[in-house]
Amino acid sequence: MVFGCTQPMQICFLSGTIVAEFQEQELDFMVQSNKPVRAMKEHLAARTGISRFRQTLFHDGIALEDDVPFTPVSVSALQLVISDFRDGGAATNGAFISACEEGQLDEVEAMLQERQNPDTKSQNGQAAIHVAAMKAHLEVIRLLLEAGADKDLMDPNARTALHAASASGYTEVVRELLEAGADRDSAKRHGRVAVHLASENGHWEVVQLLLDTGAEMESEKRNTRAALHLASEMGHLEVVRILLEARADKDATAQNGLTPLLLASEFGHLEVVRKLLGAGAKKDASTYNGSTALHWASLKGHLEIVQELLEAGAAKDVPREDGFTALHFACEWGHVEVARALLKAGADKNALTIDDETALHLSAEQGHLEAVQLLLEFGVERNALKHGGATALHLAAEQGHSEVVDFLETAQQTMATA
Numbered sequence: 001m002v003f004g005c006t007q008p009m010q011i012c013f014l015s016g017t018i019v020a021e022f023q024e025q026e027l028d029f030m031v032q033s034n035k036p037v038r039a040m041k042e043h044l045a046a047r048t049g050i051s052r053f054r055q056t057l058f059h060d061g062i063a064l065e066d067d068v069p070f071t072p073v074s075v076s077a078l079q080l081v082i083s084d085f086r087d088g089g090a091a092t093n094g095a096f097i098s099a100c101e102e103g104q105l106d107e108v109e110a111m112l113q114e115r116q117n118p119d120t121k122s123q124n125g126q127a128a129i130h131v132a133a134m135k136a137h138l139e140v141i142r143l144l145l146e147a148g149a150d151k152d153l154m155d156p157n158a159r160t161a162l163h164a165a166s167a168s169g170y171t172e173v174v175r176e177l178l179e180a181g182a183d184r185d186s187a188k189r190h191g192r193v194a195v196h197l198a199s200e201n202g203h204w205e206v207v208q209l210l211l212d213t214g215a216e217m218e219s220e221k222r223n224t225r226a227a228l229h230l231a232s233e234m235g236h237l238e239v240v241r242i243l244l245e246a247r248a249d250k251d252a253t254a255q256n257g258l259t260p261l262l263l264a265s266e267f268g269h270l271e272v273v274r275k276l277l278g279a280g281a282k283k284d285a286s287t288y289n290g291s292t293a294l295h296w297a298s299l300k301g302h303l304e305i306v307q308e309l310l311e312a313g314a315a316k317d318v319p320r321e322d323g324f325t326a327l328h329f330a331c332e333w334g335h336v337e338v339a340r341a342l343l344k345a346g347a348d349k350n351a352l353t354i355d356d357e358t359a360l361h362l363s364a365e366q367g368h369l370e371a372v373q374l375l376l377e378f379g380v381e382r383n384a385l386k387h388g389g390a391t392a393l394h395l396a397a398e399q400g401h402s403e404v405v406d407f408l409e410t411a412q413q414t415m416a417t418a
Helices: 024-032 037-048 089-101 105-113 128-134 138-146 161-168 171-179 194-200 204-212 227-234 237-245 260-266 270-278 293-300 303-311 326-332 336-344 359-366 369-377 392-398 402-417
Strands: 010-012 018-021 055-059 078-082
Touching: 037 055, 089 105, 089 128, 089 138, 105 138, 128 138, 128 161, 138 171, 161 171, 161 194, 161 204, 171 204, 194 204, 194 227, 194 237, 204 237, 227 237, 227 260, 227 270, 237 270, 260 270, 260 293, 260 303, 270 303, 293 303, 293 326, 293 336, 303 336, 326 336, 326 359, 326 369, 336 369, 359 369, 359 392, 369 402, 392 402
Parallel strands: none
Antiparallel strands: 010 018, 055 078
16 A cells, blocks of 8 residues: 655545644654654554554655665655565464564564564464563564554463463563553453462562552452462462452352362461461351361361461361361371360360261271370270271271270270279
8 A cells, every 4th residue: 555745744545535744843853863764664653553564665666774864855755655464484484483482683673574474373373472471572572562463362272472471470571561451351261360370370560560450350250269369379478468458359269169268278378378367368168068277277287277277266176068077187197286286276086977987086097096196195985986886996907007906905905904
């Protein structure tokens, strides 16, 4: 498409419609500042929205190179030709992707000047802007955006350049994409948006930047973990703090009813547990099968978290659907100090599961001698019968735990002669 010029300098469609008009003072400024032709193209791009990479300026039929100083001599002879971008074939496209991935700024500039499509994709479906974002090549990204690259283009996994930069913690790349208007709430597969990826990976500066621009912390996809879930699971305390200050739902439930406190307790993140409890998170919130934070901390043997939850007033004897209490889990897995803390806090030492199992049954069956000794020290009912009529001694014998058998038999004899 070719446009002609008149005085004052006008860029017009051949139909006569004015695309842009430059006053004498604007032209004088460019001349006096010794601005190159590239500056005029950038000026035109700002006025028309047409990337400078698609423009060719002609004077007397001769194309003007970008680095030549702009001189508005005989402006009526100045013409602007607009060309479309194109794909350059497999080899050229591959070279362009490699240049973007390796941050070869001059090569990217040169190929864009040759009308290489800025949205070129690799064979695996990643666009030029994706590979540049994954390697934090900020200047390459700026070139691609200047060329009109689609900032929200998705790869086969529905991942955008903003997703890639957020997941990797590239704050300045994220800032550039946001300023270019990238969709901050575009969701990749599984419903995760940029703030989720930054939260999961502990990039608090990116999280703060996204939130400052109004990014959503929750996912629109039902039962998907929110940013606070992900940060709590991974133990990213500073991200948790930022999200709580931004009024993230501290008791939000994800799949199976998981809350941030449940996840922090399961994965042993003491400081995150303290932060959530301090923010008023529900200490006895449970999953669909009745598991609480205390259940998970006890099962995993996280003593300090168990103590923190008990001090916060967590219910110590609440059963799951299968009747298991925190003490059952601690004893089944041999976490003696956790069991001690629960017993000292007044946990029911004889609580029964739906199969009439006590903590003693479970610890004896698993061969945890110290847990068995602890329970007897606290006066557990040693001859309780589980469903089917077995005692703790029977279960230990069936599993071949000779030390537990010897201890229980000795304890039984001692009691008989006392």
